Amino acid sequence: xSAVSCSVGPSDGPTxxxxxxxxxxxxxxxxxxxxxxDVRLALHTSRAGESNSTPFVQLPSLCCxxxxxxxxxxxxxxxxxxxxxLAARILDDLEDEDTHGALWAKLGTARAVNVATGLILxxxxxxxxxxxxxxxxDHLLELLKxxxxxxxxxxxGQRDGLARxxxxxxxxxIAEATAGxxxxxxxxxxxxxxxxxxxxxxxxxxxxxxxxxxxxxxxxIADIWQASGHSDLAAGRETLPVxxxxxxxxxxxxxxxxxxxxxxxxxxxxxxxxxxxxxxxGALHAMVFEAEVRRQHARSALRMVDANSxxxxxxxxxxxxxxxxxDRGTYDARCSCG
Numbered sequence: 001x002s003a004v005s006c007s008v009g010p011s012d013g014p015t016x017x018x019x020x021x022x023x024x025x026x027x028x029x030x031x032x033x034x035x036x037x038d039v040r041l042a043l044h045t046s047r048a049g050e051s052n053s054t055p056f057v058q059l060p061s062l063c064c065x066x067x068x069x070x071x072x073x074x075x076x077x078x079x080x081x082x083x084x085x086l087a088a089r090i091l092d093d094l095e096d097e098d099t100h101g102a103l104w105a106k107l108g109t110a111r112a113v114n115v116a117t118g119l120i121l122x123x124x125x126x127x128x129x130x131x132x133x134x135x136x137x138d139h140l141l142e143l144l145k146x147x148x149x150x151x152x153x154x155x156x157g158q159r160d161g162l163a164r165x166x167x168x169x170x171x172x173x174i175a176e177a178t179a180g181x182x183x184x185x186x187x188x189x190x191x192x193x194x195x196x197x198x199x200x201x202x203x204x205x206x207x208x209x210x211x212x213x214x215x216x217x218x219x220x221i222a223d224i225w226q227a228s229g230h231s232d233l234a235a236g237r238e239t240l241p242v243x244x245x246x247x248x249x250x251x252x253x254x255x256x257x258x259x260x261x262x263x264x265x266x267x268x269x270x271x272x273x274x275x276x277x278x279x280x281x282g283a284l285h286a287m288v289f290e291a292e293v294r295r296q297h298a299r300s301a302l303r304m305v306d307a308n309s310x311x312x313x314x315x316x317x318x319x320x321x322x323x324x325x326x327d328r329g330t331y332d333a334r335c336s337c338g
Contacts, residue, residue, distance in 0.1 A: 060190030065311035069194020076129040087119040183212025210298035241283035
């Protein structure tokens, strides 16, 4: 299962403040000029063809503002979260051998792994910048611990996603770990630095969990039915629509679908037939239904945040943007799958 997309191009990518902070962190290390250039390339490389370019990097800032905090206090959290998500994307591209817009295709495998490692190590350094914004030391320590635990949880989920697994239940658990938990972390971290109440932090964490899984569903749908480059079927990835179809189909249909999936990485015709079979087994409709359930859960959690702030409307807007692929015309076109 691929990592959720948060890597976007220069025009709609991480805010200037986030990029600046990360670049400054690397430039402060002696003798890293060349390495800093590799990191800068990773930060600004356009991910042409990404299915989801919504600026989720703003989540910590919006959640901070939603509980009455100042946006500037969340910049270090935004930088740390973006660094971790970008590192995950770089490594995910390597694991899936995806060359479409991938950093490793530009720098080579070794240098791309080196950049991802540096981004992971930079995340705690970014969080430590919160001291300059007056964040309480106990909150800072809690954030550092929470970030490392969430990152390890996502790594465990990604490991499980690398193995062939036809259990739909496991697919949802992986989505919760690799997509839901990172988004939940971003939201509760933003609420924490905004000095929200324990209830506000919990509700925004719940909101992020549902938004993250919703975004994974959207990515999985787009990567099968609207892929402009290397599709999930061509890559041999067993994403949520595939797992659903395998779970609900009869043994003969499951066997036929499995054969097509096995051939898909080398045979475009088999990939097209597999795509049609997934739709015939109701995978697309089931994913849309689950996405709508997640949207309603996210909206419900946000409504329970006891605060009045324009940022809450912006967070609702992010949920709707994640569901943009449910536009009637696009959805009908995908359902035809012809």
